Amino acid sequence: MEEQQLQSLTEEISETFFGLPFLHHISFNARLRTTGGRYLLRTHNIEINPHHYRKHGLESMIGTIKHELCHYHLHLQKRGYRHQDRDFQELLARVGGSRYCPDTGLRREVKTRYEYVCTACGQEYQRKRKIDLDRFGCGRCRGKIKLLRTFLQQDRN
Ligand SMILES: [Zn+2]
Ligand SMILES: [Zn+2]
Structure with missing residues (x-):
């Protein structure tokens, strides 16, 4: 998948499931190892682990994008954006995001x-x-x- 496609997919998921636009940038980061993705508090951008996508497929990646979008939207709205926050848990359940960022299997032996x-x-x-x-x-x-x-x-x- 091209990064341009990843960007449009994320914008689409954001509009459909959150009713809000995704106005920042999402990219692949091959250096991510133990998580499927991450949200960067400083830049509001999202990074996706390409190994994870290759291994677990599109469905799983969409779950990860939803998870990261929960961090994203709640953080921008100054609500509870951390995993332990009620806002986060409720929103995650509502949009059907991944509960956690699963292991990519790339942990070193x-x-x-x-x-x-x-x-x-x-x-x-x-x-x-x-x-x-x-x-x-x-x-x-x-x-x-x-x-x-x-x-x-x-x-x-
Ligand atoms: Zn998370
Ligand atoms: Zn000796």
Whole structure:
């Protein structure tokens, strides 16, 4: 979907469901990861997560646009625009917006990492895989290495 189409779709949803015009800008932001969209209090613009749209389809995106428009209109009217506000919850239910901005599935994968230390020189190593301690020694001094700890790390994708 082109951004121009996204803009007209949002203007249409705003008129139809809220009876009010959407006078700001909506765009795709590929850097959004954990939400389907967001409303920016400072600029009154809305951003939509394109990964979310690709994964969950148009219906879900319309739900997200309605959700963001609830923040938008209530904020401009100086009413309760936050999730916990009664105004927000009532308006959201009335227009049939998404209850929350669902996870996009792009959360980074968490993997186990291994940290080793050389018993001779104290050099530390971080590895993605377990090292066969019988076969490999310290890269610096050939000393014996031992497992110091395991920890979790988020994978970059
Ligand atoms: Zn929200
Ligand atoms: Zn060493």
